[in-house]
Amino acid sequence: MEAPYKILILDDEADWLELCRDVFAQLPSKPEIRTCTSSSRALGMLDSEPYRLLILDLKMPRMDGLQVLSVVRRRYPELRTVVLSGLEDEELRSRAYALGADLYWLKNDMQRDSKMFLECLESLLGRDLDGGFRGIQSKGLMDIIQLECLSRSSTVLRITRGPLVGKLWFQNGELLDAEAEGARGEVAFRRILAWKSGSFENLPAEPSRERTITKPINALLLESAQTMDENANPASETQFIDARHRHTVWKLSLLVREGADFVIAVPPEGQGEPEAIGTQAVDLAAWTRHTTEVARQLGEKMEAGPLLHLTARSQEKRLAIFSSGNRSFLIGWPLDVADKKLLENSKRIVASWDS
């Protein structure tokens, strides 16, 4: 008989740990549950014996949950991690996911809907046992949508690409509605499909959602694929120049809309030319590439977690550097731009750049 999986729960509140023990004892796979109130001790426990799942709080003294996550992800890549936090904060949620958390759940929600929470935990615990695969990074959004339809799923697919968030509502394999960037229906669906990459999660179905899409899903997918194909592979040279021109104009309008001065998209060394919009200063591409690399290496040596972004200030400009895929983006802003706008709009520019 196989030994039961071990779960480690890390939280600085002893009462909460007791409650968790009682709740998780109801899991069908009957895992062994260990608890711990200190981050450094938890890391020691993880080192001393194999655990399947780590459930941790974020707000803790000395080393907090985010720091634990960054250590754990590197040291124990197979370990599943669930953040169970009392903080309802989207910023924290995305920071936790960026650090590799498998699930972010609010403590209140856990108490309110413990059945669903336990189902999620059981799924995380037993995924390998069921013979399934973890991660479908090589699959495009079209494949994922087709899978939902073929399996006649009822679910809400929440798709995120950086700061962009879209939702698709499915009921018995039929697409009911879509929502993205302030649009609804088919327009939103096309916008979401134009995103080149991102992540998704399945939320509970909403059968009462108003239906705005009546076209069959295959027809919608075919139309979108045709449009994307025409944009990517123009038939003649004139069409090619036209497409390139349209692209440049679109990117300029994106800059104007977001309020930025310029963008330089920098590929890795030897993998093509930098693309500069709104500036001629392509000399900055080498600086951007090198600075990003230096920052990444320093972060690894300090064990500071993944590099999120860089910001800088000169006498005339403010700058932001973000990475997406294998490229770095240097975005120039006016000196008086607000901090929040600089961050959020930079993320939007990077996320929309290739759409």
Place this chain on the structure above:
Amino acid sequence: MGFIDYIKRLFRSRAAVQKLPQGSLTVDRDGVIITCTVSSAYPKTLLDEIGNEVLAVFQEARDAQLPLTEVNIHYGSFLLTARELRGGVIIFLLPQSARTQLPT
């Protein structure tokens, strides 16, 4: 014996966790650390490397006709802020916790 081994492993692994540096350091234009408030337990070689690399970021930006006054590097659980200081640089090292409001 099994229990003693378990305790040994527990303590060995606790020692292996490197704490994030916290404090500030000033580096002159030659990359020499002039003042430092980071705990002396933190590896000196790593602090030297941080100082030199950050200084180089400012120098290379100057070479690219973009003299910078401030650079912030944001990590998942850490923030490094550096300000130009008459050819040298002052660097602030701030671990970021869940309680910390993220600055830009």
